Amino acid sequence: MRDKGPETEIIRLLKAGPGHVSGQGLSRALNVSRTAVWKHIEALRRSGYTIEASPSKGYRLLGPLPFNGIEVSSLLETEFVGRELFFHDEVVSTNSEAFGLARSGAPEGTVVMADSQTGGKGRLGRKWESPAGLNIYLSVILRPPISPEEAHWLTFVAAVAAAEAISVYCPERPVVKWPNDILINGKKAAGILLEMGSEPERVHFVVMGIGVNVNTTRPMFPDCIKNTATSVREANGAEVDRRALAARLLSSVELWYKIYLAEGTVPILSEWKRYFGFEGKEVRVASFDSTIEGVCLGVDETGALLVREPGGIVRRIVAGDMEAASSRCS
Amino acid sequence: MRDKGPETEIIRLLKAGPGHVSGQGLSRALNVSRTAVWKHIEALRRSGYTIEASPSKGYRLLGPLPFNGIEVSSLLETEFVGRELFFHDEVVSTNSEAFGLARSGAPEGTVVMADSQTGGKGRLGRKWESPAGLNIYLSVILRPPISPEEAHWLTFVAAVAAAEAISVYCPERPVVKWPNDILINGKKAAGILLEMGSEPERVHFVVMGIGVNVNTTRPMFPDCIKNTATSVREANGAEVDRRALAARLLSSVELWYKIYLAEGTVPILSEWKRYFGFEGKEVRVASFDSTIEGVCLGVDETGALLVREPGGIVRRIVAGDMEAASSRCS
Numbered sequence: 243m244r245d246k247g248p249e250t251e252i253i254r255l256l257k258a259g260p261g262h263v264s265g266q267g268l269s270r271a272l273n274v275s276r277t278a279v280w281k282h283i284e285a286l287r288r289s290g291y292t293i294e295a296s297p298s299k300g301y302r303l304l305g306p307l308p309f310n311g312i313e314v315s316s317l318l319e320t321e322f323v324g325r326e327l328f329f330h331d332e333v334v335s336t337n338s339e340a341f342g343l344a345r346s347g348a349p350e351g352t353v354v355m356a357d358s359q360t361g362g363k364g365r366l367g368r369k370w371e372s373p374a375g376l377n378i379y380l381s382v383i384l385r386p387p388i389s390p391e392e393a394h395w396l397t398f399v400a401a402v403a404a405a406e407a408i409s410v411y412c413p414e415r416p417v418v419k420w421p422n423d424i425l426i427n428g429k430k431a432a433g434i435l436l437e438m439g440s441e442p443e444r445v446h447f448v449v450m451g452i453g454v455n456v457n458t459t460r461p462m463f464p465d466c467i468k469n470t471a472t473s474v475r476e477a478n479g480a481e482v483d484r485r486a487l488a489a490r491l492l493s494s495v496e497l498w499y500k501i502y503l504a505e506g507t508v509p510i511l512s513e514w515k516r517y518f519g520f521e522g523k524e525v526r527v528a529s530f531d532s533t534i535e536g537v538c539l540g541v542d543e544t545g546a547l548l549v550r551e552p553g554g555i556v557r558r559i560v561a562g563d564m565e566a567a568s569s570r571c572s
Numbered sequence: 573m574r575d576k577g578p579e580t581e582i583i584r585l586l587k588a589g590p591g592h593v594s595g596q597g598l599s600r601a602l603n604v605s606r607t608a609v610w611k612h613i614e615a616l617r618r619s620g621y622t623i624e625a626s627p628s629k630g631y632r633l634l635g636p637l638p639f640n641g642i643e644v645s646s647l648l649e650t651e652f653v654g655r656e657l658f659f660h661d662e663v664v665s666t667n668s669e670a671f672g673l674a675r676s677g678a679p680e681g682t683v684v685m686a687d688s689q690t691g692g693k694g695r696l697g698r699k700w701e702s703p704a705g706l707n708i709y710l711s712v713i714l715r716p717p718i719s720p721e722e723a724h725w726l727t728f729v730a731a732v733a734a735a736e737a738i739s740v741y742c743p744e745r746p747v748v749k750w751p752n753d754i755l756i757n758g759k760k761a762a763g764i765l766l767e768m769g770s771e772p773e774r775v776h777f778v779v780m781g782i783g784v785n786v787n788t789t790r791p792m793f794p795d796c797i798k799n800t801a802t803s804v805r806e807a808n809g810a811e812v813d814r815r816a817l818a819a820r821l822l823s824s825v826e827l828w829y830k831i832y833l834a835e836g837t838v839p840i841l842s843e844w845k846r847y848f849g850f851e852g853k854e855v856r857v858a859s860f861d862s863t864i865e866g867v868c869l870g871v872d873e874t875g876a877l878l879v880r881e882p883g884g885i886v887r888r889i890v891a892g893d894m895e896a897a898s899s900r901c902s
Contacts, residue, residue, distance in 0.1 A: 561719070
């Protein structure tokens, strides 16, 4: 569903109220027939709004408001990210959907968002748990004028944006795990999956996928990730408004993306390091077919991870999976 | 059109002849009804075959044979490249088509080939002239276990494969222009467009697009490229069999791709250098927003171009457009 036009306007008018708004009033304001108004009201009900209809008084919007494209759009303060917003109740994967749109020429900033994913994807072909009614799954199409080698910087941009948006709702500071998981209290609260279409010399488009566990509570997580996953709500203690968090996240993405394009990697890496929680700690990194253990020395100016092995040799790792050496992942 | 099954078999039987083959014979051999045989014959005629039908004697294949998937497949000697072959009389772009198939999980080696393209693409968003009845436009889906930074090596693989296949039909040795045009007598005879889908750490798939000007004659080229484009036929002096050249090209792609996967970049670069015709020559390279002129010193072990400027400084160029300093391009 692309949330534009009359339905967005009807919701705006109903919210402006106060009280009931007559069908005739809506018909006049939108310059459409009464039948058209009725069809829009029906469509809005299907997309989750509770709208009371009274023959004498007209229509009235009742709470609670749904999580959909109209609501997220109404809170957006961005210039271009999310200005084209495709919201789905269910989608195989927002990244796959956005990838197809990008191939068809969708403009920079186009966002695909979903209430649930049937085939949510994580990095390196892994699965991302994507139940309905709880979390945020979104993908942003970007068209940076860069080469494929530079695209991993958008992973850092995404990590910084996600950490920043999540931190608004958390008493503790979120921690970034290299390269791009967001942890709260040592457990994964958000993940990032960057995919791109390119020639060897230049990127055609990047799809920046961000999944945030917002309102999942501990008992809801599948057993296999119960000990490694958490949510913003678990940290916050109360249910979190997904619409506000999604809008905040898109604002942060736009901000840090603009900074990256204007000022390059230095401010991105500097901000990223503020959230990085593993410097000086014992870590284990699975990289291709070897595993490296040692003390994490941070990342270098290219974004590669530096690990000092027990023998003293410092290894530079460009791709892999990092974990604290004490933890065990399934 | 995917060229598999009964129609391929009918063509094989008609070619095996000799003379006419009865409808009943075909029906028995294929274990299908006479009606089905008739429908297949009709389909084969639509895809370019001339098949004579005689009520008493049956069917007979008359020349000339068309350029299509059945014919190319019948000449293929590859293990996996082209074993899945989608042939189109007309397509917007074989690369776009193959990219979509790759996204949907098409296996490594899948080929999209077309007799004409309505939106043929060159590198960096340029157009590739793609008239019908003359040339080869094909795209190969590959799934190498590499990172996006390494994908430019498949450009070298493609260039070596195209030069090798074309050289069979040319009295003069084709020349490779960095990074990936194939020249005959200083004019462009083939071009390569590599596109990929990836994460920052790993390539999901590469689409290797190769366009060869096979039978275009000089008067047929649009004015804007008349002085810079040529064809295999122009060098050969006679019309070239596109089916044989296409099959040869796919064999070369498979061979050099296997060598790259097994032995790495050294043999690829070494073979590529045998075709590289600009070492020691004055060249001009447009790279991003600057133009570099000087003597070409070849390429380094990463595939980057080395140019010694008049002042003596050697510049290393990773992306750009090279031309001989004496030539002018429109």
